Amino acid sequence: MTNPVFHFEIPVTDLDRAIAFYEDVFSYQLTRADVDGYDMAFFPRAGDAPGASGALAKGDVYRPSQDGPVIYFDVPDIDAVLARATARGSKVLYPKKDIGEVGFVAEIEDSEGNRIALSQVKP
Template sequence: MANPVYHFEIPVTNMDRAITFYEAVLATKLSRETIDGYEMAFFPRADGKPGASGALAKGDVYVPSKTGAIIYFDVEDIDPVLARAKALGAKVLYPKKHIGPAGYVAEIEDSEGNRLALNALSD
């Protein structure tokens, strides 16, 4: 198993607000569905490609938190992503930092109160 993570779900309390935040910050489009009675908004998925995808998830079992697992989103350049996030009111929890061969990382708080990490291979 080269990439064992197949799917993730990010808890949200306000789906419209969360979709607006993630679509703007990550410059991507999410698709809404209802799965087993839960509101979901799925990130794009490229079948047959490495890596995982996931969804925003709203329901009684989904509770936003900064203390749980941290999901790292791969981005081309952290700076414009941080700028878009801050424009939407996001807090920077860990400023952009070079971490050697793995590139750069930063962490923000999303619109729902979750810790979200960003990773870029180049500056």
């Protein structure tokens, strides 16, 4: 069985601000593009590797919110990501929690007001 999630889009109101937030907090390099008239910035994707692709998306149909689906970002060091996020003014919505053998989770508010979750596997 393959991962059923293929792609996600995170709504933003200020794409430049959101790109700066995600690149700084997660250490990704995003690629900006116009898709069907919408301004987007794509997260890196490793070809045929498992997992979904995703983008930040700005447009009239995209409205940032803490309601609705929660996207989990796999991170190597949840404490470092939380520190970078709060240094950029992010609120911690759900503090780091040990969830047993699986690892750790936490939730933050991104620069646009979206609820974003973090997940770290235990070493």
